[in-house]
Amino acid sequence: MTGLGQGIRRRVVVTGMGTVSKAGVGAGALWASLLQPPPVPFDGSLAHLDVEAWIPRRERRRLDRAGQLAVVAAAEAWEDAGSPTPDPTRAAAILATVYAASSTLAEQEEKRRTEGPGSVSPLLAQLASEDACTTALAIRFGLRGPSRVLIGACAGGTYAIGDAAAAISRGTCDLVLAGATQGPIDSPVIDAYRNIRLLSRSGCLRPFDGRRDGFTLAEGAAVLVLESAEHAGARGATIRGEVLGAAAANDADDLVAPSGVGIREAMQAAMADAGLTPGGIGLINAHGTGTPANDAVEGGAIAELWGPGGVPVTSTKHVTGHLMGAAGAIEAVTSLLAVEHRLIPPASFDFEADPALDVDVVHGGPRPWEPAPVLSSSAGLGGHNGTVILGPPPG
Amino acid sequence: MGMVGVCGVGRDALWAHLLDPDGTPGDGQIKDFDPSLWIPRRESRRMDRCTQLAVVAAQLARDDAGDPQPETPDRGAVAIGTAYGGVTSLVEHTMLFAAEGANAMNPTLGTMFPVSAPPAEVAARTGWSGPAFSLATACATGSHIVGDTARMISAGICDIALAGGTESPFAPPVIAAFQKLKVLSPTNTSRPFDADRDGFVIAEGAAVLVLEERGRALARGATIWAEVLGGAAGTDTSSAYSPSDEGEALAGCMERALGEAGLTGGDITHVNAHGTGTRANDDAEAQAIARVIGSDVPVASIKGAVGHPGGASGVFEAAAAALTITERLIPATRGFRTLDPGMQLDVVGPEPRPWEPGPVLSSSLGLGGHVACLVLAPA
Numbered sequence: 001m002t003g004l005g006q007g008i009r010r011r012v013v014v015t016g017m018g019t020v021s022k023a024g025v026g027a028g029a030l031w032a033s034l035l036q037p038p039p040v041p042f043d044g045s046l047a048h049l050d051v052e053a054w055i056p057r058r059e060r061r062r063l064d065r066a067g068q069l070a071v072v073a074a075a076e077a078w079e080d081a082g083s084p085t086p087d088p089t090r091a092a093a094i095l096a097t098v099y100a101a102s103s104t105l106a107e108q109e110e111k112r113r114t115e116g117p118g119s120v121s122p123l124l125a126q127l128a129s130e131d132a133c134t135t136a137l138a139i140r141f142g143l144r145g146p147s148r149v150l151i152g153a154c155a156g157g158t159y160a161i162g163d164a165a166a167a168i169s170r171g172t173c174d175l176v177l178a179g180a181t182q183g184p185i186d187s188p189v190i191d192a193y194r195n196i197r198l199l200s201r202s203g204c205l206r207p208f209d210g211r212r213d214g215f216t217l218a219e220g221a222a223v224l225v226l227e228s229a230e231h232a233g234a235r236g237a238t239i240r241g242e243v244l245g246a247a248a249a250n251d252a253d254d255l256v257a258p259s260g261v262g263i264r265e266a267m268q269a270a271m272a273d274a275g276l277t278p279g280g281i282g283l284i285n286a287h288g289t290g291t292p293a294n295d296a297v298e299g300g301a302i303a304e305l306w307g308p309g310g311v312p313v314t315s316t317k318h319v320t321g322h323l324m325g326a327a328g329a330i331e332a333v334t335s336l337l338a339v340e341h342r343l344i345p346p347a348s349f350d351f352e353a354d355p356a357l358d359v360d361v362v363h364g365g366p367r368p369w370e371p372a373p374v375l376s377s378s379a380g381l382g383g384h385n386g387t388v389i390l391g392p393p394p395g
Numbered sequence: 396m397g398m399v400g401v402c403g404v405g406r407d408a409l410w411a412h413l414l415d416p417d418g419t420p421g422d423g424q425i426k427d428f429d430p431s432l433w434i435p436r437r438e439s440r441r442m443d444r445c446t447q448l449a450v451v452a453a454q455l456a457r458d459d460a461g462d463p464q465p466e467t468p469d470r471g472a473v474a475i476g477t478a479y480g481g482v483t484s485l486v487e488h489t490m491l492f493a494a495e496g497a498n499a500m501n502p503t504l505g506t507m508f509p510v511s512a513p514p515a516e517v518a519a520r521t522g523w524s525g526p527a528f529s530l531a532t533a534c535a536t537g538s539h540i541v542g543d544t545a546r547m548i549s550a551g552i553c554d555i556a557l558a559g560g561t562e563s564p565f566a567p568p569v570i571a572a573f574q575k576l577k578v579l580s581p582t583n584t585s586r587p588f589d590a591d592r593d594g595f596v597i598a599e600g601a602a603v604l605v606l607e608e609r610g611r612a613l614a615r616g617a618t619i620w621a622e623v624l625g626g627a628a629g630t631d632t633s634s635a636y637s638p639s640d641e642g643e644a645l646a647g648c649m650e651r652a653l654g655e656a657g658l659t660g661g662d663i664t665h666v667n668a669h670g671t672g673t674r675a676n677d678d679a680e681a682q683a684i685a686r687v688i689g690s691d692v693p694v695a696s697i698k699g700a701v702g703h704p705g706g707a708s709g710v711f712e713a714a715a716a717a718l719t720i721t722e723r724l725i726p727a728t729r730g731f732r733t734l735d736p737g738m739q740l741d742v743v744g745p746e747p748r749p750w751e752p753g754p755v756l757s758s759s760l761g762l763g764g765h766v767a768c769l770v771l772a773p774a
Contacts, residue, residue, distance in 0.1 A: 005550025089647055098509050102485060102489070105485060105489065105568060106489040106490075120568050122573075122575035123572070124569065124572035125572040126762040128478075136635075138632050146539070147628075147630050148530055149532070151529040152511050187489070248527070250515070250518040250523070252468065252519055252521065262524060265469055381509065382511050382514075383518065
């Protein structure tokens with residue numbers, strides 16, 4: 001996983017993208033949402049999303065919300081990629097998630113206590129394992145290769161994309177549905193976060209802002225169709241971008257407070273994997289959760305590697321909310337949308353700089369740019385850090 | 396290698412348990428395990444039991460290997476997979492929340508629940524700052540993560556890695572769901588490939604292997620238990636709940652693992668099977684083995700002795716395969732009496748079998764259609 005590695009390497013391109021988020025279904029709706037101020041306070045629940053158009057009732061029963069959102073995002077991505085027909089044994093779904101089964105477990109435990117063990121659904125044996133979402137995609141799209149779920153807390157989405165790219169680059173797969181899904185947020189897990197004071201009291205996520213007070217949580221999913229350049233070329237697919245490199249690093253220190261060491265190491269290792277130096281990066285799509293600690297150490301790592309104001313920095317979490325395990329996946333999509341539209345979406349429409357941070361935060365409105373490699377950074381509890389570098393379609 | 400399971404603590408305990416004619420998984424729960432021997436209480440309080448087991452297994456593995464270190468901390472990786480992760484704590488706290496509200500919650504839950512907690516806790520103890528992650532493919536997790544981690548070393552991403560699996564599945568709704576699925580043995584006896592098999596014994600456990608780049612291990616004079624020659628994973632898309640493709644997905648996975656190892660089915664000298672003792676698993680697996688490896692290769696399953704520790708099972712099996720190679724002896728398949736008449740297999744049992752070590756294939760299957768295989772060989 002994470003890091004395409006040395007030796008034989010095949011180029012990995014992106015040929016489709018699908019998302020489901022507070023903005024709605026599809027990358028078009030997501031892009032439109034990034035260009036205007038988000039509602040305050042932000043409510044990231046998708047409990048009322050109607051998925052009937054994508055998943056018939058009979059199949060829906062067998063999936064929890066994380067699985068349903070993954071299917072919707074993957075169906076969009078698959079169609080966007082022109083409904084490819086890969087060799088089934090060389091195609092897989094590699095996703096990330098975290099706490100996917102928390103609400104289903106709570107429901108089933110409630111049933112068990114009130115109605116007895118015989119009332120528990122046998123499906124729970126499968127749904128309680130984090131990988132249930134990959135099975136839904138494998139069956140739907142006929143993918144018989146090495147599907148799996150990668151977990152690295154809130155860096156997981158980025159790990160999954162790096163891992164999927166590595167599986168293609170090293171020749172195990174030709175095509176991978178790569179991404180992540182997150183849901184539901186109406187569970188005691190949320191109160192655990194409230195207790196460690198990471199959630200915003202104002203209901204407004206402000207990346208790198210002097211007034212930042214934490215993040216707002218959101219459900220959602222994002223899936224990218226990754227293919228080897230040969231495979232995409234042979235079927236005449238439209239190429240939306242390229243995965244240039246990836247890496248993961250762990251702080252190997254405190255489990256809650258980030259040290260900044262792992263963020264920097266992941267960025268450096270991903271650039272080495274991509275064969276790039278900091279000067280080759282045109283934009284950083286930061287984790288930017290808006291917690292005092294994350295943005296301080298992430299801003300510090302960026303200033304250290306690029307120099308004060310040395311590279312434009314954005315974060316799209318103020319609009320999407322923090323999709324936890326799926327954050328890195330939806331941010332890979334927002335990175336490629338910035339490339340496609342030649343516009344950097346802002347990290348804030350109403351920005352007050354934090355004087356302690358020496359970073360060029362894109363704010364006020366979108367900023368035109370000449371597309372170049374985008375470095376997308378993720379970090380999570382447990383000291384997990386992931387970076388993926390996405391480039392414009394190969395010339 | 397290091398492990399904690401119904402077999403006890405450590406490599407010697409596992410091997411002794413595999414050779415003990417009376418060695419059974421009991422009720423699958425680990426008795427007399429005191430994490431405070433390894434983990435200070437203030438730290439173990441923030442961990443689900445699956446994390447405690449993983450931390451101990453990782454420590455035992457590092458000790459067993461002579462505490463090797465990567466060239467630089469960022470060249471060390473920690474990969475610990477699990478199917479159900481902190482499910483027991485999650486269910487407990489969910490109910491606590493319902494009964495008593497947010498203030499009753501342990502403030503460290505954010506680090507306790509995620510399935511990535513075991514690798515995070517292990518990484519913090521090693522001080523290795525390379526990739527640390529978890530992977531889930533249900534009961535195929537263990538074989539899958541060992542193969543993927545070995546590939547990270549061969550691709551040059553790290554020098555050394557802890558590759559393991561952990562499971563502590565005794566959350567009441569999860570056990571109830573397994574019972575409804577009719578995969579647990581009502582007699583609490585796992586009988587792999589037996590005519591009278593009736594399911595598996597779900598178990599707790601964690602096992603961790605130290606994987607190193609071969610040249611480095613040789614240079615430091617390490618004891619090498621086995622070499623990872625290849626691995627592969629795949630998906631049976633015919634059903635999410637029971638293998639129902641006559642072993643086709645597993646057979647394809649075996650062939651791809653052999654391909655990565657540069658071997659053919661005829662080169663395999665022993666199969667360490669998943670062999671859960673359910674009707675469907677053993678049927679599918681027997682067909683795949685007969686088709687790809689042949690009917691005259693000794694096949695054994697350790698599940699009759701150690702039970703089925705879910706996402707950790709493939710790592711226990713890789714460890715058992717490595718010990719089988721070193722000891723030149725294939726432990727008997729505990730619980731096995733009479734071969735299912737529908738199968739053409741050479742199942743080892745009731746006595747262990749002396750054997751000339753050669754390449755071993757270890758296979759795993761899981762709910763959700765996941766399959767994974769490893770090829771291990773004498774170094």
